[in-house]
Amino acid sequence: MTTQSPSTNGKPKFAMYWAASCGGCEIAVLNIGEKILDVDANFEVAFWPVAMDAKYKDVEAMPDGSILLTLFNGGIRNSENEEIAKLLRRKSQILVAFGSCASEGCIPGLANLSSSNQILDTVYSTVSTDNPQGIRPQHKYAMPEGEIQIPKFYPVLRTLDQVVPVDYYMPGCPPESHQIAAVIDLVIKVLHGEAQLPPKGAVIGAGGSTVCDDCPRKRNVKLIKKFVRIQDLEHIDPELCLLEQGIPCNGPATRSGCGALCPQASAQCIGCYGPADGVVDYGARLVAAFASVIDSNDPEEIEHILDGIPDPTGQFYRFNLAGSLLRAARPAWEG
Amino acid sequence: MTENFEPTIIGFTCNWCSYRAADLAGTARVKYPPNVRLIRLMCSGRLDPAFVMKALAEGADGVLITGCHPGECHYLEQNYKALRRFLLLRRTLAGMGIEPGRVKLVWASAAEGVRLANEIATMVEEIRALGPLRWPRWHTWNGLFIEEKSRAEGVPA
Ligand code: SF4
Ligand code: SF4
Ligand code: SF4
Ligand code: FES
Numbered sequence: 001m002t003t004q005s006p007s008t009n010g011k012p013k014f015a016m017y018w019a020a021s022c023g024g025c026e027i028a029v030l031n032i033g034e035k036i037l038d039v040d041a042n043f044e045v046a047f048w049p050v051a052m053d054a055k056y057k058d059v060e061a062m063p064d065g066s067i068l069l070t071l072f073n074g075g076i077r078n079s080e081n082e083e084i085a086k087l088l089r090r091k092s093q094i095l096v097a098f099g100s101c102a103s104e105g106c107i108p109g110l111a112n113l114s115s116s117n118q119i120l121d122t123v124y125s126t127v128s129t130d131n132p133q134g135i136r137p138q139h140k141y142a143m144p145e146g147e148i149q150i151p152k153f154y155p156v157l158r159t160l161d162q163v164v165p166v167d168y169y170m171p172g173c174p175p176e177s178h179q180i181a182a183v184i185d186l187v188i189k190v191l192h193g194e195a196q197l198p199p200k201g202a203v204i205g206a207g208g209s210t211v212c213d214d215c216p217r218k219r220n221v222k223l224i225k226k227f228v229r230i231q232d233l234e235h236i237d238p239e240l241c242l243l244e245q246g247i248p249c250n251g252p253a254t255r256s257g258c259g260a261l262c263p264q265a266s267a268q269c270i271g272c273y274g275p276a277d278g279v280v281d282y283g284a285r286l287v288a289a290f291a292s293v294i295d296s297n298d299p300e301e302i303e304h305i306l307d308g309i310p311d312p313t314g315q316f317y318r319f320n321l322a323g324s325l326l327r328a329a330r331p332a333w334e335g
Numbered sequence: 336m337t338e339n340f341e342p343t344i345i346g347f348t349c350n351w352c353s354y355r356a357a358d359l360a361g362t363a364r365v366k367y368p369p370n371v372r373l374i375r376l377m378c379s380g381r382l383d384p385a386f387v388m389k390a391l392a393e394g395a396d397g398v399l400i401t402g403c404h405p406g407e408c409h410y411l412e413q414n415y416k417a418l419r420r421f422l423l424l425r426r427t428l429a430g431m432g433i434e435p436g437r438v439k440l441v442w443a444s445a446a447e448g449v450r451l452a453n454e455i456a457t458m459v460e461e462i463r464a465l466g467p468l469r470w471p472r473w474h475t476w477n478g479l480f481i482e483e484k485s486r487a488e489g490v491p492a
Contacts, residue, residue, distance in 0.1 A: 113430070113431075162473070280383070280385040280389075281384070281385040281388050281389075283384075283388075283427060284383060284384035284385035284387075284388055284424075285384075285385070287384040287420055287423045287424050287427055288383065288384055288420055290423060291416065291419035291420040291422075291423050292416065292419070294419050296419075297405065297412070297415040297418070299418065299422065302418065302419055302422050303422060306422060306423055306426060309423075309426075311430065312423060312426045312427040312430060313427050313429075313430025313431060314430070316427055324388075325385065325388040325389055325392045326388055326391065326392050326431050326470065327392075327473050329430065329431040329432045330431065330432025330433070331432060333471050334432075
């Protein structure tokens, strides 16, 4: 592809934006250490609200396609998120859904289990909030000086590719720093004509198989009689697969890329790298995986064993709800 | 509203038992409601939970899964696997607001055409009582935001 772009100092432009996100992805980019100097040496930072002052209208004034690379993190929860996603899509040659929020919804996407009113109730009308007048945010408000607006809160959170076409996906909550560094290296090589970009739509900065494939724990095809919360266990076998010890580990459906960090530290994988290649629905794959370790053929006993996973929806869709086949629970879209 | 509502049910049936049972019901002219669209699998153990989610996401009001009776699966224990998946799937779907009654697992041998027909009739009535599911057709970037499924409230019989 052509990677030239008009720029004041001759360097291609780089942008990063946060929509419905926590800021962790921004920190992860800053965490790449001295690699950040390579970014500076090879790119002109055109727009990066967390790092420098910039106005949306400055971006609007740029010619379409004039930003070479945009890392977009965060899901689309309100009209501002959507507007900027569309704006940056127009202005960018390469738009990357950066991190779990932009790729699949992540923790902000879990709000797709609740209706907008339930969310607003929790934020504005629970004991932790002092709001005696029951004030709620209003999309529009008439001031003496004229009408003012805040972004519109949408009924559900959408992933970036549910709003605009996305060129690449970079999974992880947040993506691991060494993976970010590798992707930046690759883009710089492409700039110098030393490498080619992967095909559009590819997942970058991760593997294709599962966390289980990277996990050194042994699988003995052991079956279990109960699921347990990891904090309730006195002893965790350091070598045996956690799932085979009854600990709900999401490794079997989760994309490799982190190096199986959590299970190596004796914590279950909670799935932050999203679905592995070939997984149609992340939660569905885990339903199959968890069902396969249950040691019972008796419906009543199986139900009893399943009581050990008190919130299967949360367990299986902690990161992937907005990106799943069903996308949002009924209260969210029924209102 | 739900009186004229004809539920759409997707049935995933095992080739060796329940698919034949449905066939038998047909040849024996046993009447059962036409609401079920049967999809034949080689065994209930082939049922990927994603099939059920896809069906519900794309317009089904319910999903029926059928397999050989316990102990009679042609691939040994695969129907037990289907049972474990089904029970966990049902709980997961409940967290999405999908009533447990919308997804059912029924065992039926090849000889049980009448029983399967009755099970189907019961399920149709149960789902009629629950009403349409109407999962939204989610639009992606090239379309609108959320559009209610464009289906008439009641499909004329
Ligand atoms: S992917 Fe994780 S780290 Fe990145 S913005 Fe979302 S919640 Fe934060
Ligand atoms: S289920 Fe978890 S502990 Fe077991 S092999 Fe997979 S990642 Fe490792
Ligand atoms: S093990 Fe799982 S939860 Fe932990 S960092 Fe890797 S993908 Fe994320
Ligand atoms: S062959 Fe019928 S359920 Fe397995």
